[in-house]
Amino acid sequence: MNxxxxxxxxxxxxxxxxxxxxxxxxxxxxxxxxxxxxxxxFEGVKLYSTPRRLAxxxxxxxxxxxxxxxxxxxxxxxxxxQEDGSWSKAAIGFTRGQGMTVDDIYFKEINGVEYVHVxxxxxxxxxxxxLPKLREIxxxxxxxxxxxWADNDLRYIRPIKWMVALFxxxxxxxxxxxxxxxxxTKGHRFxxxxxxxxxxxDYEELLKNQFVIADPAERKKSIRQQLAQLETxxxxxxxxxxxxxxxxxNLVEYPTALSGSFNSNFLELxxxxxxxxxxxxxxxxxxxxxxxxxxxHFVTVRNGDSRSLDTVARGNEKVLRARLADxxxxxxxxxxxxxxxxxxxxxxxxxxxxxxxxxxxxSRIRRLAAKLGELTGTAKEEKEKIDRAAEICKFDLxxxxxxxxxxxxxxxxxxxxxxxGEDADVARAVNEHYEPRHAGDKAPETFTGAIxxxxxxxxxxxxxxxxxxxxxxxxxPYALRRQAAGIVLILEEKKWDVSLETVLQAAIDVVKxxxxxxxxxxxxxxxxxxxxxxxxxxxxxxxxxRYDLIDAVLAEQIGSLPSLFAKAAVLMAHKEExxxxxxxxxxxxxxxxxxxASAAGAVKEQxxxxxxxxxxxxxxxxxQKGLEAAETAEQQFALLASLKQPIEQYFDHTMVMAEEAAVxxxxxxxxxxxxxxxxxxxxxNKILVK
Numbered sequence: 001m002n003x004x005x006x007x008x009x010x011x012x013x014x015x016x017x018x019x020x021x022x023x024x025x026x027x028x029x030x031x032x033x034x035x036x037x038x039x040x041x042f043e044g045v046k047l048y049s050t051p052r053r054l055a056x057x058x059x060x061x062x063x064x065x066x067x068x069x070x071x072x073x074x075x076x077x078x079x080x081x082q083e084d085g086s087w088s089k090a091a092i093g094f095t096r097g098q099g100m101t102v103d104d105i106y107f108k109e110i111n112g113v114e115y116v117h118v119x120x121x122x123x124x125x126x127x128x129x130x131l132p133k134l135r136e137i138x139x140x141x142x143x144x145x146x147x148x149w150a151d152n153d154l155r156y157i158r159p160i161k162w163m164v165a166l167f168x169x170x171x172x173x174x175x176x177x178x179x180x181x182x183x184x185t186k187g188h189r190f191x192x193x194x195x196x197x198x199x200x201x202d203y204e205e206l207l208k209n210q211f212v213i214a215d216p217a218e219r220k221k222s223i224r225q226q227l228a229q230l231e232t233x234x235x236x237x238x239x240x241x242x243x244x245x246x247x248x249x250n251l252v253e254y255p256t257a258l259s260g261s262f263n264s265n266f267l268e269l270x271x272x273x274x275x276x277x278x279x280x281x282x283x284x285x286x287x288x289x290x291x292x293x294x295x296x297h298f299v300t301v302r303n304g305d306s307r308s309l310d311t312v313a314r315g316n317e318k319v320l321r322a323r324l325a326d327x328x329x330x331x332x333x334x335x336x337x338x339x340x341x342x343x344x345x346x347x348x349x350x351x352x353x354x355x356x357x358x359x360x361x362x363s364r365i366r367r368l369a370a371k372l373g374e375l376t377g378t379a380k381e382e383k384e385k386i387d388r389a390a391e392i393c394k395f396d397l398x399x400x401x402x403x404x405x406x407x408x409x410x411x412x413x414x415x416x417x418x419x420x421g422e423d424a425d426v427a428r429a430v431n432e433h434y435e436p437r438h439a440g441d442k443a444p445e446t447f448t449g450a451i452x453x454x455x456x457x458x459x460x461x462x463x464x465x466x467x468x469x470x471x472x473x474x475x476x477p478y479a480l481r482r483q484a485a486g487i488v489l490i491l492e493e494k495k496w497d498v499s500l501e502t503v504l505q506a507a508i509d510v511v512k513x514x515x516x517x518x519x520x521x522x523x524x525x526x527x528x529x530x531x532x533x534x535x536x537x538x539x540x541x542x543x544x545x546r547y548d549l550i551d552a553v554l555a556e557q558i559g560s561l562p563s564l565f566a567k568a569a570v571l572m573a574h575k576e577e578x579x580x581x582x583x584x585x586x587x588x589x590x591x592x593x594x595x596x597a598s599a600a601g602a603v604k605e606q607x608x609x610x611x612x613x614x615x616x617x618x619x620x621x622x623x624q625k626g627l628e629a630a631e632t633a634e635q636q637f638a639l640l641a642s643l644k645q646p647i648e649q650y651f652d653h654t655m656v657m658a659e660e661a662a663v664x665x666x667x668x669x670x671x672x673x674x675x676x677x678x679x680x681x682x683x684x685n686k687i688l689v690k
Contacts, residue, residue, distance in 0.1 A: 007200035065124030466517025555683030594675035
């Protein structure tokens with residue numbers, strides 16, 4: 001079958017850099033899926049993107065769909081044929097629906113019954129006739145932010161300015177708003193011209209001649225090479241932040257790196273302030289020496305060639321100088337105030353109208369941190385540090401520096417706290433209590449920081465749930481899922497043997513004391529436990545724990561997170577071993593029959609009627625004591641697995657549902673007590689065994 005290349009390019013006004021890569025990948029995926037659904041074979045796909053375009057080049061697309069030959073089954077023979085041997089309406093209707101006639105019918109037996117069948121041959125359509133449907137793909141792209149322009153109804157990331165759609169040398173005709181497809185693309189906004197694309201394979205090279213590097217990987221590689229060259233020429237070290245590099249790559253079509261300088265007096269500012277001013281506000285790369293000391297230089301990437309670089313550098317230096325002058329002013333103003341000045345200002349900042357001010361939130365954090373300290377066995381000296389860290393953890397939010405540079409919250413708080421003579425652990429906790437800040441970030445290292453971080457995150461989640469601010473779908477404005485994941489990480493990493501339900505109840509008590517929300521405590525706790533179970537499930541899935549084992553350890557109370565994660569790991573380690581299936585089935589059998597126990601009651605040994613009952617009870621006592629002393633989940637599992645044989649022998653010789661009521665009740669009580677031990681580890685009924 002003959003093949004052609006296909007090109008689809010959507011030209012736009014400049015897109016925000018953060019949406020470019022995802023939009024390119026989305027377009028490529030949708031085009032591939034479309035061709036696969038249409039049964040059009042192709043050899044490969046190349047993706048292109050710049051701030052002004054999204055493009056897909058499909059190599060070696062077949063000129064027609066694949067022909068399809070398939071067998072279609074119709075009504076049973078007794079329905080298809082009438083008494084006189086003629087075809088029934090059902091048979092005629094079936095063949096007409098398949099595009100065939102009754103002359104094409106044959107019978108085929110299935111499970112002893114003959115059915116009407118026909119062989120259908122569907123000729124593949126020419127690919128060029130299918131491709132105008134690409135219009136729906138372009139319209140159907142989803143973006144993080146859309147806009148509407150002029151009198152058009154289409155909401156899109158930016159106005160569409162041109163479109164190129166080619167199948168070989170042939171234009172694929174369709175229109176979106178007032179823009180029709182063609183073969184003309186646009187080069188660099190200032191350095192290039194419009195250019196005609198005769199064949200899809202010429203696209204990339206034609207754009208290069210017009211100062212557009214359409215391949216984002218090639219642009220990124222070029223930037224890296226230019227940064228390395230500047231390092232070599234100046235004996236610098238340019239730390240490359242990958243997120244910044246990705247953003248810069250999507251800001252330019254033809255990258256040229258250049259350097260500039262700033263007044264060395266600004267180096268008296270904290271390094272974080274300088275780097276944030278350069279990276280977050282100006283998209284500059286900072287420069288260091290071989291020892292890692294920040295230098296009064298920066299590197300930026302212009303969208304253009306190497307002409308007039310000195311002029312461009314001076315312009316960037318002027319902009320950065322103004323930024324750093326502002327930062328210097330804010331820094332000195334903040335230093336002139338005491339921490340109490342900022343704490344008083346928190347009273348005027350509303351965190352949420354239904355939850356209260358930042359000062360009220362800090363008050364709850366202090367009270368909750370004290371409770372958490374008690375739950376984890378904190379010493380008196382540590383309690384004082386925790387209380388002070390909780391008291392001042394939010395003060396830097398009302399400093400001028402953090403107001404101007406929100407990315408520095410916590411970082412500036414630690415620096416200012418140290419400057420004001422706060423204890424080193426307290427100052428560090430002001431910064432650490434925001435950790436983990438994002439997925440993949442670390443938990444706080446210090447005990448003080450971890451406790452205050454827990455208190456802050458718990459207060460946010462519980463108070464939001466109390467007033468019905470609950471994440472739904474993609475909506476999570478207070479990042480409650482991320483904060484819950486942070487709580488899970490901290491509790492697991494610190495190995496604190498405290499029940500999550502107990503921790504949540506402590507937070508609920510503090511929030512309810514401030515009369516936040518009107519929910520009943522029991523209902524609020526139930527919602528929070530369900531929410532955290534989803535976060536824990538996600539965390540276990542990231543560790544490749546099998547879904548049924550996750551369900552098993554989460555079936556009952558969450559309890560201690562370090563213990564829960566250890567149990568899941570033990571089940572994963574043993575799931576393929578000999579004897580695991582039998583042990584699981586034996587333990588599950590106990591749990592199942594224990595459900596028939598009507599009420600809790602003591603086991604009476606004098607009612608045992610056979611040796612197997614006595615043997616199982618003896619093993620129960622041994623395992624119960626062993627579990628109390630066990631230090632690891634591995635030891636706990638081994639103790640429970642050791643019950644397999646006595647359980648099997650018990651059921652081989654004992655009828656639990658005995659006729660005599662006292663005996664039956666006693667046996668159910670024995671099953672119930674044993675079931676409690678088992679379910680404290682996991683619900684083995686949830687485990688799928690082969």
